[in-house]
Structures are given as C-alpha cells and as structure tokens.
Amino acid sequence: MGKKKEIVSPPDDSPAGVADEEYIRGFQLFLENYYGEHLEALLVADDPARHYSIDVEYAEFLDASPPLANLLYLQPEKLLSLFDEAVREAQGVTLMAHKQRQGMAVKEHVHVRLNVHGSAFECPETRPNIGRVRVRDVGRLLTLKGTVIRTGAVKILEGEQEYECGKCKFRFKVETMADLGNTIQLPSICPSEKHKPCAGNKFKPVEGSTSVCRDYQEIKIQESMQTLGMGSIPRSIVVVLENDLADTVKAGEEIMVTGLLFAKWRTPAPDARCDLELLFLANHIRKANEMKTAVNVSPHMIEQFKDFWQRFADTPFKGRNTILQNICPQVYGLFTVKLAVALTLIGGVQHVDASGTRVRGESHLLLVGDPGTGKSQFLKYAAKLSHRSIMTTGLGSTSAGLTVTAVKDGGDWMLEAGALVLADGGLCCIDEFDSIREADRATIHEAMEQQTLSVAKAGLVTTLNTRTTVFGVTNPKGHYDPAQPLTVNTTLSGPLLSRFDVVLVLLDTKNADWDKIVSSHILSEHSKVDDSDSSNDSYDIWNMAMLRSYIRYVRDEFKPSLTPEASRVISSYYQLQRRSAVSNAGTFLLGYS
Structure with a gap:
C-alpha cells in the first residue's frame, strides 16, 4: 500500500x-x-x-x-x-x-x-452492566452484553421529508428526531431566509419528492443470569437496529452490542406524567459464538489438566473418580449420578449428514427419586458449572414461559423468548418436571429432539434454535414401585420420556449404615473438617472455577469417535431392549444400600 x-x-x-x-x-x-x-x-x-x-x-x-x-x-x-x-x-x-x-x-x-474486541470497552471491569446504565451515560459510546429476549418486526422509517410552505412556497427538509420516537417535528415558523418568516401557516409535504428511508428494528436484551447475584432482578434495555444491522439477531442469542445511549419521550397519556425512556442505538453487534474470549481457559490451566492426567496415566479411572468426587461435594457418594451430570454438561458430537439431517450432540438427563435424595442439589450445582444456564420450575412455567410467547408492544406483536430459547448453547434446568401441565408438555417435544422451535403466534411464523441440554428433576407419584413402568411412577408420557438420553432413579431404602455415613459426611462438611486425602494436590485444584474451565475445555477441544467395540455393545443393548417387554428396563435404579 x-x-x-x-x-x-x-x-x-x-x-x-x-x-x-x-x-x-x-x-x-x-x-x-x-x-x-x-x-x-x-x-x-x-x-x-x-x-x-x-x-x-x-x-x-x-x-x-x-x-x-x-x-x-x-x-x-x-x-x-x-x-x-x-x-x-x-x-x-x-x-x-x-x-x-x-x-x-x-x-x-x-x-x-x-x-471493540481487544480494547478497554470489552473488559468486564470497564463495560457497564445493563442494570447500571444511568442518565450520565447518555450520549457516550458504550458496550453492553446481554441475551436477546424479544425481537420486533423490521419497519421502514422516513429519515427526512421535504415540506413546502403554504404561503411563500419555500421548500425545506425536516429530519426525524430519535428522542421524539422517530417522528417529524415541524417548525412553528417558516425557515425561509429570503422573505420575512411566515407565521401560522401550514406546511405540506411535497408530492413526488424523494424521501430518505431506513430499515428500523427494536429488540430487547437482558442481563445474563450468571452476572447477577442472588435475589437480583435481571434488567433489560431496548436496542435499536438500523439499516444493515436490522434482522441480524434472533431471540435467545447472546450478543455484545456497541453503540450510544439516548433518551426518548414516552407516548403521552391522559393524567399521566411524561417520562423519558432510555434506548440504545446499536453501531456494532457481535454474537457470543463469534467471541474467542468465550472460552476462558488459560494456558496455565491447560498445563494443570495435562499434569493431572499424567499422574493418573496408569490408573485413569482413579483420576476420573477424583474429578467426580469434587462435583457436588455436599452429596456423598452417588458417583453414577455425578458421572451422568459431568457427561451431560460436556455433551456429545453433533453430526450433519449429506442430506442436511442434523443429529443433536446435546444429551438430556432426568433424575427421578424420592424426596431428600439430593436431586435439587445436583440441579443447582450443574447450573453453576455450566457457562450458560437457566433455572426454572415446571409448576411456575407455562408453555410460553418454557418456549416462546407473543406480546403486544406499541401496537405491534413481538416474540419474547422463554427458558429453552434463552438457554440456547447452554443448560436448561427444570425442577419439578412432572408439574408441567399436560397441555404444555407437547410444546417441548420438538425443542428437545429437533432442537428447534416452530412458532406460529399472532401472525408471527418463524423457527428458533433451542440447542440446549435439558436437566430435569421430578419426584415419583407416591412411593416408587420398581415393578411398574416409569410412565406410571412419574405420570410422564412415553414420548416425553424417550427424549431423555439418561434416566436415573434414586431410591431411599432407609438403610441404617448408609444413614450413618451420610450424616457424618454432612456434619464434616458443615464443620469444615477435611479428610487427610483432601490435602493432596490432585483434590485441591478441582474447585468450582477449575471444573467450569475443564468442562468448557473438554467440550470445545475434544471430538471423540465411537470405536467398533463400543458400537457392537450399543447395538446389542438396543436389540435387547427392543426384545424386552419391560418398558423401563434401561433405567438405572440407584438405592441407598
């Protein structure tokens, strides 16, 4: 150059x-x-x-x-x-x-x-949260990070219009004003400079004049749940997308948007005060899956992972158990459940064949068990381990709360994302899964298997991504009866149960020896009394931050393939289940014995 x-x-x-x-x-x-x-x-x-x-x-x-x-x-x-x-x-x-x-x-x-990638605007220390945006930030260049929860229709707005004075025939152009809701504010007097200003005359738009138009769309982004403390309400802000930025994001996507903050007068209503509404005019948008900084795994951490497995090169299962022991440490034992939780968070490998058929790589986990067996503890700990997670309950969520709903805002219908859409690319934890209404359960079949969500509400027909892992927890109906099928014990239909790749049943067998071990473990956890083995370095490194980084590292770096021996085992097991008359023969039953 x-x-x-x-x-x-x-x-x-x-x-x-x-x-x-x-x-x-x-x-x-x-x-x-x-x-x-x-x-x-x-x-x-x-x-x-x-x-x-x-x-x-x-x-x-x-x-x-x-x-x-x-x-x-x-x-x-x-x-x-x-x-x-x-x-x-x-x-x-x-x-x-x-x-x-x-x-x-x-x-x-x-x-x-x-x-702003790589600049000070991107650093979490200098990037303001949506909930901390104030009037002092109006007119400044800001960068906000959030999840798209609502997308509006793309409109065509006039940028400027040519008007003519009805008396002196002077022609002038008027631009739309963003702080007045993108409306045109006509002057009170004619802006002509050659003649004496004409007052009190009506201005008419010039017919046939070329008006400058632009594409316009409003979306709403919300703070990420991982950045909020306990009891905090996530805040949201309306983001304005113009021209080539319009219709570039979908509900459920996590984005980092750079732009400037401005205030707009709300539509005045009778007997109501006129308030200002903060809006964010976007200049640049970057999606989370395009951010290289999303994987926060330092080279030092990777070396620690390699050194750990080097020490257990001869006994890999012992190294695996060491990691599992630090997953949900407040629950004693239950290594099978901890292994299932770890594998569910890591996920599998997605396949797309030549015809375009997509086989999901995310696996779904369902825990069925008696009260007091630690199901909710596993659920909350899995939500903390995932880089992106949404927690909800089946009793308090409708079909719209789980999938998507259509809301009316300013005379237009908009789509507002639910839990499954907001957890796209992460983990969706649903407690009391059996409490989901029967009419609402059919809406999540497509979201769990095809990992898409077809919407046809209020004239809005679209398809959203729900590439999420579902972790469900439910109690059996009464006392769990191993002789009865799983559908009878959980009141969940067969098609819905078939969406889960792993179903684990936790039974409270009321064993005195087991109760003594569990009570001792709980007391030692509360009194902060550690075993002598816990002083080993192999245990100390697996804290919450290291586990999150390790799961993210394995999920992104390793692409395992199925060996011929494993293929034969799975094929034989599948044929055995097809010949079996018991519908829940493939369910693991874990008891306290």
Missing part, C-alpha cells in the same frame, strides 16, 4: 466548521492507510442503493490516533456521522487512484461499525 500518511488530529481551539473538516480528513487518512482493501471491495459492490458496513477495529484506531479515538468516546453521535462522510471521501480518492476503472462506483450508504 506504500508509505502510510500521517494522521493529524484537529486542534482543540479550531472553529466548528474547520474542526469537522479536520475530523473527516483525519479518519479518511486512517482508512486509506489501514483499510484500502475494504474500500476497494465497496467500490466493486453491485447494488448502489444497498447499505454497507465497514468494520473498524477500535484498538487499531486508538493506536493510530489517540486524541480522535478518545473524542469518539465522548461525542459518538457527531463523529460517527462525520466518519460515514469520510468513508465516502476515501472511496472517491481510491476510485481516482484506480483511474475510474469500469465497474467501480462510490457507495453513498456506508456506515462505520466500531469493533
């Missing part, structure tokens, strides 16, 4: 008009130095009426021009519009350098998108 041009920042005491030109010139030089290929790609694009984006790394811009980048944080609304003008100027310079090559044309509708 040749020698880079020096980017000169405007002086602080420059006049407003001169300063604006210097801002445009400074950013234009930055684009020519660092984004020459992007400018050429814009010139050769086909559709001149389409809105395009150019992603600018904020860290790179901060390194090239610190004063201009810092001013961008304080005055984003002004500078971003000037930077869009700078993109058009830079396109013209690039076009002249190519000597008006055929097929190239300057694109008028280009928007600068600031990618």
Whole structure:
C-alpha cells in the first residue's frame, strides 16, 4: 500500500466548521492507510442503493490516533456521522487512484461499525452492566452484553421529508428526531431566509419528492443470569437496529452490542406524567459464538489438566473418580449420578449428514427419586458449572414461559423468548418436571429432539434454535414401585420420556449404615473438617472455577469417535431392549444400600 500518511488530529481551539473538516480528513487518512482493501471491495459492490458496513477495529484506531479515538468516546453521535462522510471521501480518492476503472462506483450508504474486541470497552471491569446504565451515560459510546429476549418486526422509517410552505412556497427538509420516537417535528415558523418568516401557516409535504428511508428494528436484551447475584432482578434495555444491522439477531442469542445511549419521550397519556425512556442505538453487534474470549481457559490451566492426567496415566479411572468426587461435594457418594451430570454438561458430537439431517450432540438427563435424595442439589450445582444456564420450575412455567410467547408492544406483536430459547448453547434446568401441565408438555417435544422451535403466534411464523441440554428433576407419584413402568411412577408420557438420553432413579431404602455415613459426611462438611486425602494436590485444584474451565475445555477441544467395540455393545443393548417387554428396563435404579 506504500508509505502510510500521517494522521493529524484537529486542534482543540479550531472553529466548528474547520474542526469537522479536520475530523473527516483525519479518519479518511486512517482508512486509506489501514483499510484500502475494504474500500476497494465497496467500490466493486453491485447494488448502489444497498447499505454497507465497514468494520473498524477500535484498538487499531486508538493506536493510530489517540486524541480522535478518545473524542469518539465522548461525542459518538457527531463523529460517527462525520466518519460515514469520510468513508465516502476515501472511496472517491481510491476510485481516482484506480483511474475510474469500469465497474467501480462510490457507495453513498456506508456506515462505520466500531469493533471493540481487544480494547478497554470489552473488559468486564470497564463495560457497564445493563442494570447500571444511568442518565450520565447518555450520549457516550458504550458496550453492553446481554441475551436477546424479544425481537420486533423490521419497519421502514422516513429519515427526512421535504415540506413546502403554504404561503411563500419555500421548500425545506425536516429530519426525524430519535428522542421524539422517530417522528417529524415541524417548525412553528417558516425557515425561509429570503422573505420575512411566515407565521401560522401550514406546511405540506411535497408530492413526488424523494424521501430518505431506513430499515428500523427494536429488540430487547437482558442481563445474563450468571452476572447477577442472588435475589437480583435481571434488567433489560431496548436496542435499536438500523439499516444493515436490522434482522441480524434472533431471540435467545447472546450478543455484545456497541453503540450510544439516548433518551426518548414516552407516548403521552391522559393524567399521566411524561417520562423519558432510555434506548440504545446499536453501531456494532457481535454474537457470543463469534467471541474467542468465550472460552476462558488459560494456558496455565491447560498445563494443570495435562499434569493431572499424567499422574493418573496408569490408573485413569482413579483420576476420573477424583474429578467426580469434587462435583457436588455436599452429596456423598452417588458417583453414577455425578458421572451422568459431568457427561451431560460436556455433551456429545453433533453430526450433519449429506442430506442436511442434523443429529443433536446435546444429551438430556432426568433424575427421578424420592424426596431428600439430593436431586435439587445436583440441579443447582450443574447450573453453576455450566457457562450458560437457566433455572426454572415446571409448576411456575407455562408453555410460553418454557418456549416462546407473543406480546403486544406499541401496537405491534413481538416474540419474547422463554427458558429453552434463552438457554440456547447452554443448560436448561427444570425442577419439578412432572408439574408441567399436560397441555404444555407437547410444546417441548420438538425443542428437545429437533432442537428447534416452530412458532406460529399472532401472525408471527418463524423457527428458533433451542440447542440446549435439558436437566430435569421430578419426584415419583407416591412411593416408587420398581415393578411398574416409569410412565406410571412419574405420570410422564412415553414420548416425553424417550427424549431423555439418561434416566436415573434414586431410591431411599432407609438403610441404617448408609444413614450413618451420610450424616457424618454432612456434619464434616458443615464443620469444615477435611479428610487427610483432601490435602493432596490432585483434590485441591478441582474447585468450582477449575471444573467450569475443564468442562468448557473438554467440550470445545475434544471430538471423540465411537470405536467398533463400543458400537457392537450399543447395538446389542438396543436389540435387547427392543426384545424386552419391560418398558423401563434401561433405567438405572440407584438405592441407598
């Protein structure tokens, strides 16, 4: 690209008009130095009426021009519009350098998108939570992280309209005002400068004039449950997506959005005070699955994992049991349940064949057991281990609360995501699974097996992703009878039970020796008395943070394959179950004996 041009920042005491030109010139030089290929790609694009984006790394811009980048944080609304003008100027310079090559044309509708990845805006210490956004942040450049819980319809709004004075026939353009709900506020007097201002006249829109329109969509994002403390209510904020950002996210996706905060007057109502509503105008959106920082596993942790398994190279099952012993340590024993919980959190491998048929890699777990067997403890601990989890109860959740609901907001219908959609890519924990209403159970069949959710409500027809692991807990109906099928003991239908890959039954056999061991373990946990073996380093490293990192590391790095021997065992077991007359013969029964 040749020698880079020096980017000169405007002086602080420059006049407003001169300063604006210097801002445009400074950013234009930055684009020519660092984004020459992007400018050429814009010139050769086909559709001149389409809105395009150019992603600018904020860290790179901060390194090239610190004063201009810092001013961008304080005055984003002004500078971003000037930077869009700078993109058009830079396109013209690039076009002249190519000597008006055929097929190239300057694109008028280009928007600068600031990618804050790797900058201070992305750090959790400097990134404000949605619940901590205040009026002092209005007009500043912010980065918020949250889960999309509601998506509205994409609308077409007028950006400006040409009007004519009914008396002096003076024509002028009026832009929509975001703080007034994207409405046009007409002046009280004619803005003509050649004649004496005409007062009290009506202004009429000019017929046949070309109005500037833009795509417009409102979504709502909510704080992640993992960032909230006990008893905190998750806060939400409305995010405005314009032009090429519209219709780029779906309900249930976790996103990091960069933009500026502005206040809008609410629609006035009779005998009600007129309040301001905080809205967030998005400039750049990045999805969670596109963030490399989502896997928070340091190289030091990976070395610890390798050293641990190196010590148990000859006895791998002993190393496995060491890890399982630190999963839900408040529950004594029950290694089979702990192994099932660990394997459920890690998941399997997703397969997509040539025809496009998708076989899910996530497995579902159901615990059925008597009261007091520690089912809810496993449920809560699994929610803490998962990087993304939603906890709910079957008794308090309707079909809309589990899947999706249609709500009316401002005269338009919108989709609001439920628990299964919000847990996309994570874990959905459902306590009292048998308390889900019979009419609502059919709605989660598709979500658990196909991992999609087909919606047809209030004229909104769409399909959402529910790529989540379901961990259900339920009590048997009365005392569990091993002689009866699982459907009779749990009052759950066969099709719903077939969605679960692992079903474990915990029985309280009232064994005196077992009760003595369990009571001693509970007392030692509460009195913080550790066994002599707990001083071993192999036990100390497996705390909550290390377990979360290990599960995330194994889930993302390892792609196991099925051996021929394992295939024969599974095939034989499947044939045996098909020939068996007992419908719950494949259910594990775990007792306190």
